[in-house]
Amino acid sequence: MALLKLQTDQFRNLAGDPVSFSSSFNLLYGENGSGKSSVLEAIGYLGLGRSFRISRHQAVCRHGQVRFTVFGAVDPGRNAAEQQAGGVAEVHRLGFARDIQGKETLLRVDGENVRNLSALARLLPVSVIDPGVFEIVSGGPSQRRQFLDWSVFHVEPSFASLWQQCQRVTSQRNQTLRNGRLDEHLLRAWDAQFSALADQITEARQSVVALFQEAFHSLLREIETPWVEGFKMDFYPGWDRKQPLLEVLARHREQELRMGHTLYGPNRADLRLRFQGRPVAETFSRGQQKTLVILMKIAQGKVLADLGKQVTFLLDDINAELDAEHRAMLAQKLYELRCQVFVTSIERPQPELLWRETIPDFRMFHVEHGRLTEE
Numbered sequence: 001m002a003l004l005k006l007q008t009d010q011f012r013n014l015a016g017d018p019v020s021f022s023s024s025f026n027l028l029y030g031e032n033g034s035g036k037s038s039v040l041e042a043i044g045y046l047g048l049g050r051s052f053r054i055s056r057h058q059a060v061c062r063h064g065q066v067r068f069t070v071f072g073a074v075d076p077g078r079n080a081a082e083q084q085a086g087g088v089a090e091v092h093r094l095g096f097a098r099d100i101q102g103k104e105t106l107l108r109v110d111g112e113n114v115r116n117l118s119a120l121a122r123l124l125p126v127s128v129i130d131p132g133v134f135e136i137v138s139g140g141p142s143q144r145r146q147f148l149d150w151s152v153f154h155v156e157p158s159f160a161s162l163w164q165q166c167q168r169v170t171s172q173r174n175q176t177l178r179n180g181r182l183d184e185h186l187l188r189a190w191d192a193q194f195s196a197l198a199d200q201i202t203e204a205r206q207s208v209v210a211l212f213q214e215a216f217h218s219l220l221r222e223i224e225t226p227w228v229e230g231f232k233m234d235f236y237p238g239w240d241r242k243q244p245l246l247e248v249l250a251r252h253r254e255q256e257l258r259m260g261h262t263l264y265g266p267n268r269a270d271l272r273l274r275f276q277g278r279p280v281a282e283t284f285s286r287g288q289q290k291t292l293v294i295l296m297k298i299a300q301g302k303v304l305a306d307l308g309k310q311v312t313f314l315l316d317d318i319n320a321e322l323d324a325e326h327r328a329m330l331a332q333k334l335y336e337l338r339c340q341v342f343v344t345s346i347e348r349p350q351p352e353l354l355w356r357e358t359i360p361d362f363r364m365f366h367v368e369h370g371r372l373t374e375e
């Protein structure tokens with residue numbers, strides 16, 4: 001899985017000419033406002049179905065236009081090719097189009113309309129490392145849940161549908177809690193559905209956390225980090241699992257009715273990161289938090305790589321956030337994992353800092369006024 005070709009139409013300032021990329025490293029350089037982040041943002045649309053920079057689709061549609069499109073050709077990867085009895089697996093064609101006025105999204109895979117974004121996301125696992133990524137450590141539990149669930153989605157095929165069902169049941173349960181008068185009969189029916197889904201979701205998350213912990217700790221052993229002793233990463237499922245969720249919900253009925261929403265369950269899960277018993281957000285320096293996030297992202301890439309899935313990493317504006325040593329470590333590890341990487345830089349990097357010597361399929365593009373020129 002790697003993006004081999006990209007073509008856009010009416011996407012920010014991008015000219016829209018088709019561009020071919022390397023399945024390993026791609027470096028995009030150009031001055032401020034040239035369109036580097038927009039290229040990464042367009043790639044992100046194919047794997048995430050949204051912008052990683054802004055929540056409104058409208059912002060990425062070229063000013064004055066009402067519809068934008070992103071097309072991509074994706075290499076199905078080593079595994080798929082190997083499975084096809086010695087044959088070469090076919091390239092997948094992904095398409096995302098959004099009509100801003102009608103607020104309609106059209107998704108296509110290999111020439112067919114598809115209803116769910118997961119059909120695209122599965123074919124192009126995209127992971128973003130940009131200045132906002134450090135919120136995984138400094139932000140609240142929802143940031144870490146999102147981080148964790150990205151892996152669970154790519155590892156456990158049933159997860160997307162389980163999570164969707166759980167969201168639906170949670171929202172109906174919350175409505176009943178907010179109803180004003182206690183409808184115990186109806187609440188018990190929601191509780192039963194909710195806790196059955198909660199157990200399945202938690203099991204899927206736990207099995208992926210086990211893989212993730214293993215990859216993360218083997219990285220920690222490789223890279224000498226002074227905080228290894230005293231660091232702890234624990235998965236909190238959203239309630240004390242020594243007790244069935246049904247019991248926990250029954251015991252906290254009064255509290256939930258007062259608050260008007262669900263307080264226990266997988267929607268409250270967290271990946272707790274502690275140093276000497278205290279949250280790392282309170283104890284780690286900014287630099288240590290950055291190292292931790294980078295290692296977590298690499299470990300996530302390794303979990304998928306071990307399953308034969310190549311991750312496409314979008315490294316946007318990282319020069320401002322990471323020093324040269326961290327950047328080199330990140331590049332080296334992602335290369336070892338055979339990930340596909342897109343990295344932006346304002347200045348043309350010094351030849352000795354490029355990886356041309358060690359990475360055979362390295363490509364560099366100069367971005368000017370939304371147009372990419374390969375060098």
Ligand SMILES: Nc1ncnc2c1ncn2[C@@H]1O[C@H](COP(=O)(O)OP(=O)(O)OP(=O)(O)O)[C@@H](O)[C@H]1O
Nearest residue numbers: 012013032033034035036037038059060061062063
């Ligand atoms: N909806 C839009 N329609 C047309 N142009 C847009 C739209 N949104 C942004 N732009 C322009 O597109 C250009 C590309 O912005 P982008 O953020 O991709 O640049 P960049 O090369 O990453 O810059 P920087 O180095 O400052 O991060 C900017 O000049 C911006 O003004």
